[in-house]
Amino acid sequence: MNASVRTIVIIVVLVLAGALALDAFFIVDERKRAILLRFGDVKSDEEGEKPGFHLKFPISDQVKYFDARVLTMDTPPQRYYTSEKKPLIVDSFVKWRVQNPKLYYTATSGEEETANRRLQDRVNEGLRNQIGRREMYEVISGERDELMQELTNELDQAMSERFGITVIDVRVKRIDLPDEVSAAVYDRMNSEREIEAKQYRASGREQALIIEADAERQKIVIEAEAYRDAEQIRGDGDASAAKTYADAYGADREFYEFYRSINAYVTVFEDGQSLLVLDPSSEFWKYLKSDSGN
Amino acid sequence: MAWNDNDGRNKDPWSNQGGEQGPPDLDDAFRKLHGQLRGMFGRGGGGGSGSSSSGGKGKGFRLSPKLLLLVVVILVAVWGVFGFYQLDAQERGVVFRLGKVQEELKKPGLNWNPPIIDVVERVNTTRVNSSSHSSQMLTEDENIVKVDLVVQYQVTDAIKNVVHIRNPITSLEHATESALRHVVGSSKMDTVITEGREILGDSVQERLQSYVDRYQTGITVNKVNIDSVGPPEEVQEAFDDVQKAKEDQVRLINEANALAEQLIPEARGEAQKTIEGANAYRDQVIAQAEGEADRFTKLLEEYQNAPEVTKDRLYITALESVMKSTGKVLIDVEAGNNLLLLPLDQLQIGSAGAGGGQNLSTASNDSASNLLRRGQ
Numbered sequence: 001m002n003a004s005v006r007t008i009v010i011i012v013v014l015v016l017a018g019a020l021a022l023d024a025f026f027i028v029d030e031r032k033r034a035i036l037l038r039f040g041d042v043k044s045d046e047e048g049e050k051p052g053f054h055l056k057f058p059i060s061d062q063v064k065y066f067d068a069r070v071l072t073m074d075t076p077p078q079r080y081y082t083s084e085k086k087p088l089i090v091d092s093f094v095k096w097r098v099q100n101p102k103l104y105y106t107a108t109s110g111e112e113e114t115a116n117r118r119l120q121d122r123v124n125e126g127l128r129n130q131i132g133r134r135e136m137y138e139v140i141s142g143e144r145d146e147l148m149q150e151l152t153n154e155l156d157q158a159m160s161e162r163f164g165i166t167v168i169d170v171r172v173k174r175i176d177l178p179d180e181v182s183a184a185v186y187d188r189m190n191s192e193r194e195i196e197a198k199q200y201r202a203s204g205r206e207q208a209l210i211i212e213a214d215a216e217r218q219k220i221v222i223e224a225e226a227y228r229d230a231e232q233i234r235g236d237g238d239a240s241a242a243k244t245y246a247d248a249y250g251a252d253r254e255f256y257e258f259y260r261s262i263n264a265y266v267t268v269f270e271d272g273q274s275l276l277v278l279d280p281s282s283e284f285w286k287y288l289k290s291d292s293g294n
Numbered sequence: 295m296a297w298n299d300n301d302g303r304n305k306d307p308w309s310n311q312g313g314e315q316g317p318p319d320l321d322d323a324f325r326k327l328h329g330q331l332r333g334m335f336g337r338g339g340g341g342g343s344g345s346s347s348s349g350g351k352g353k354g355f356r357l358s359p360k361l362l363l364l365v366v367v368i369l370v371a372v373w374g375v376f377g378f379y380q381l382d383a384q385e386r387g388v389v390f391r392l393g394k395v396q397e398e399l400k401k402p403g404l405n406w407n408p409p410i411i412d413v414v415e416r417v418n419t420t421r422v423n424s425s426s427h428s429s430q431m432l433t434e435d436e437n438i439v440k441v442d443l444v445v446q447y448q449v450t451d452a453i454k455n456v457v458h459i460r461n462p463i464t465s466l467e468h469a470t471e472s473a474l475r476h477v478v479g480s481s482k483m484d485t486v487i488t489e490g491r492e493i494l495g496d497s498v499q500e501r502l503q504s505y506v507d508r509y510q511t512g513i514t515v516n517k518v519n520i521d522s523v524g525p526p527e528e529v530q531e532a533f534d535d536v537q538k539a540k541e542d543q544v545r546l547i548n549e550a551n552a553l554a555e556q557l558i559p560e561a562r563g564e565a566q567k568t569i570e571g572a573n574a575y576r577d578q579v580i581a582q583a584e585g586e587a588d589r590f591t592k593l594l595e596e597y598q599n600a601p602e603v604t605k606d607r608l609y610i611t612a613l614e615s616v617m618k619s620t621g622k623v624l625i626d627v628e629a630g631n632n633l634l635l636l637p638l639d640q641l642q643i644g645s646a647g648a649g650g651g652q653n654l655s656t657a658s659n660d661s662a663s664n665l666l667r668r669g670q
Binding site for chain 1: 328332335350388389392393394395413429430432433434435436437438456457458459460461464465469471472475476479480506508509510525526528529532533536538539540542543544545546547549551552553554557558560561562563564566568569571572573575576577578580582583584586587590591593594597598601605608609610612613615617619620621622624625642
């Protein structure tokens with residue numbers, strides 16, 4: 001009996017020793033952060049426990065683990081108003097990680113949900129402020145980087161001080177217009193395209209007219225120049241002919257007159273339609289009356 | 295949690311102390327052990343009641359080391375076998391030894407790592423993955439465009455990919471969307487739609503890479519392909535009409551050019567025709583003048599040789615020609631005294647026909663040639 005009691009004692013001692021041995025160490029994964037609590041009091045420094053194998057006191061010491069990786073907090077889309085009171089639907093996300101596990105544990109009890117909620121509140125507020133200070137085009141375009149950087153810094157400062165969280169990045173996934181505004185934008189886009197199309201067509205007609213007019217002008221100029229040249233050529237011909245005539249006819253003016261006159265008579269009466277009323281006493285008829293011509 | 299994972303491991307440090315609490319069904323083992331011990335002690339107790347407990351123990355342990363050794367060997371063998379695993383050609387293994395990540399990656403093939411002490415995460419580092427996005431977004435000038443893109447990426451840093459970020463793929467998707475919207479949001483719609491595709495892809499890639507680097511995803515973005523950029527369906531028609539208008543513009547200009555191409559050569563042809571006509575006229579009048587002048591000059595020479603005769607002959611020949619073809623009424627004014635009745639109808643016809651002989655030079659030419667032929 002004595003022996004069996006001893007056996008039981010030994011077994012119990014062994015089991016207890018095993019259990020205590022199991023509870024005398026912990027392993028921290030590289031992907032995690034851990035803090036050591038002794039009777040509920042945080043014993044770790046701000047860095048938390050480093051990855052690897054650690055010893056601890058059994059029972060009294062408890063270990064809390066947190067994800068040490070970069071985490072994502074995806075906010076639901078929210079409606080914000082720009083400085084000119086235009087509504088925008090903004091969908092953002094926050095990249096964050098636990099930097100100070102001690103503070104993180106005390107501020108959130110190590111619950112990611114809680115941290116996400118805090119972050120979301122801050123992001124919404126930050127976005128509201130940042131967007132409310134800017135005009136729409138600034139939010140959409142060039143200043144997005146600046147806006148996000150400011151927001152990240154702001155958020156990082158607040159969260160690291162109070163929650164032990166580093167905010168790595170705040171980004172906007174979507175910036176969209178609400179549906180009713182989108183419809184207006186489509187209308188505007190349509191009308192702008194209409195104008196553009198009209199401009200192209202008008203410009204086409206304009207250029208076509210210019211080209212046609214230019215062609216017409218060239219045609220007229222070409223024809224006029226040709227007329228000018230032709231007249232000059234004709235003039236040259238006339239002048240040359242006149243000179244030739246003058247040179248020839250000038251040799252004997254009287255004979256020329258005679259020659260030209262009789263030629264003219266022939267021509268004038270050539271058609272045979274004329275009726276001549278003549279005096280037989282003229283030179284031509286002088287032999288008609290007598291052979292002596294008197 | 296941690297000691298559940300690790301409870302098997304303590305067999306090595308403590309197994310020499312005879313602790314056999316390792317196997318899953320502890321109760322069973324304890325019961326067995328208990329039975330053995332009782333048997334041992336019972337026998338020991340029966341053998342020598344005066345002997346010390348240690349003596350009895352020693353006698354009992356003479357049997358138990360074999361059993362213990364067997365159990366330990368089996369456990370170690372099982373433990374060792376579970377340490378074997380195989381990695382695909384595409385995969386690398388990231389080893390966490392007692393939670394600490396090891397710099398060296400496990401290569402493809404058969405590998406062995408001590409189970410429980412090491413945890414191995416497999417990462418595919420060679421496959422090029424792609425993820426596609428399609429969304430509508432605002433441009434800088436507050437227009438809306440629709441962009442489809444495909445991101446091709448690869449995990450190039452397995453350790454970062456495993457250690458530093460949770461959900462690297464979701465992170466990449468978020469980052470893609472953000473980068474794309476940022477780039478499109480900083481560009482004008484026309485730029486995005488027309489020449490922007492290449493540039494858009496490049497700048498999205500650059501930006502995306504900077505985001506995923508910042509999140510330490512260990513991902514390298516190989517390529518961002520912009521599949522299509524266009525106006526949303528709501529305004530597609532209007533955009534198409536602009537394209538049509540551009541075509542119309544070109545068409546109108548082409549038509550005008552075609553007309554010009556036709557008009558100008560025709561005009562040049564006409565001009566040449568006019569000039570050639572003038573050249574012909576010039577050559578004609580010069581030739582005529584020369585001919586007529588020569589003829590006159592030659593006749594003049596003959597006239598000068600015998601002026602009276604020639605002149606008379608010419609005169610009479612000409613009058614003959616005239617008289618022959620015309621109606622004649624001879625009235626001897628001096629001898630006659632009576633009233634004369636002229637045939638008026640003939641006179642009228644004659645005056646009407648007189649208008650016909652207009653081309654003086656040719657007409658005179660013809661008649662003059664008649665004249666001369668007759669004269670010779």
